[in-house]
Amino acid sequence: MTRWSIGDLAKASGLTVRTLHHYDEIGLVVASERTPSGHRRYTPDDVRRLYQVRSLRQLGLSLEEVRSALSRSDSLRPLFEAQLAALTTRARQVEALRARLTALLDGHTTESLLSTLEMMSVHESYFTGGQLSEMRSRAAALGPEAVEELKASWLGLVQQLRAHMADGTPASDPRVVDLAARWDALGARFTGGDPAIQAAARRSWEENKASISGQIGWPADDGLVEYVTQARAARG
């Protein structure tokens, strides 16, 4: 029994017949022989190649990567190194997501989850875990209706600022300056008008944005804060 039928090979390798068909279709693992009626016969060499493919796939490579790895075996090492780097990034992203979810679930009531998420989304990664709980207690103090209103205004503000920024409107443009003023007014209401808290929030942002960016894999700072700072300066 030196030739393998596709079904037996599927059983032995743990893959499905459909997968073997697919590998054949794309020319990755082709059955070298066929019976007169067209049934695939896998030779020992085919089987070896299949196992090579399977092992490379288990390391998380794509079929294209597997193909190129098998065509030039000297490219294995750089390919693996690239894959390792990608996996490291991936691991960090997943871990950051986990942290955010854990922080969210920890102590939040169901109804406030969505609100908090919206704020986070609008402001991207502005809020660290600590600021999250800060926000929660403050929201409780203000009452749900005030929070709703505040949220809507905030959303609109950031929204419009982002659009201006993406358009390349200079920060000194009167419309932008006006929006920045409203940003500050809103922030004042949110922080209870306490300048110490505002200053602390700004410091926290400055200190954390670099590490946040590193953690989550994409730039935490899209320049919005700097944009507002410039507009604030232009107002004088």
Next chain:
Amino acid sequence: MTRWSIGDLAKASGLTVRTLHHYDEIGLVVASERTPSGHRRYTPDDVRRLYQVRSLRQLGLSLEEVRSALSRSDSLRPLFEAQLAALTTRARQVEALRARLTALLDGHTTESLLSTLEMMSVHESYFTGGQLSEMRSRAAALGPEAVEELKASWLGLVQQLRAHMADGTPASDPRVVDLAARWDALGARFTGGDPAIQAAARRSWEENKASISGQIGWPADDGLVEYVTQARAARG
């Protein structure tokens, strides 16, 4: 400007126009209004919904999950908990992959990478990091040709054993018993015939298979080792 055009909304939210089209198509975020000529006009409520969607997506939920989360907000908490569990599993898988890749890259010559991988693939997670280096030094001692031959035989053996196992052939079947005997003979050559090493390898397997299974997310032990053990007993 209480209505948003699709382009401006894309700029402000950081999504693409195509994505907004897609959300509209599937009814996830629909522009409530249209101009007489058919251009989408997003109302503030639409914008809010879009940001809710975006925030939930950033937590790694699928569009379907987002949809159901927004339809019944009391399902948020269980959904998040499920997502957290999934992420935890995912994090472990990625970490295990990273560990395997690191172990592989650490000290391996390029040409031996593929061979080692094949062995790993055939035997699934049999080999721990320590056994990997063990294998490497032994392979160096045997010489490349012997390794090639050994590998091919090994591949064939495991292959056929798996097929029998998947077919439900009893371990006492003479064909299986014969394959098991050849397994042991091959193992003897690989371990240099040293029974202490063989025993150590078996102990290592028994001790590690549970933790390995947990780490990598799929069952490390498909029953092959037990199958061979039974066949060995039947020969006894």
Next chain:
DNA sequence: CGTAGGACCTTCCGTGGCGGGAGGTTCAAG
């Protein structure tokens, strides 16, 4: 030696979350 029922064949549609292009219409600034 016939036949039944599994194994195998090709072909095609579907998945998720959009990317990107074609070909046509509409809007807004100068």
Next chain:
DNA sequence: CTTGAACCTCCCGCCACGGAAGGTCCTACG
């Protein structure tokens, strides 16, 4: 009024297969 950017719909493509349809083939049993 013109022109170029923005918008529209429709459609194919990606990745790695899953799964079904509809037909042919192989093999073990009677």
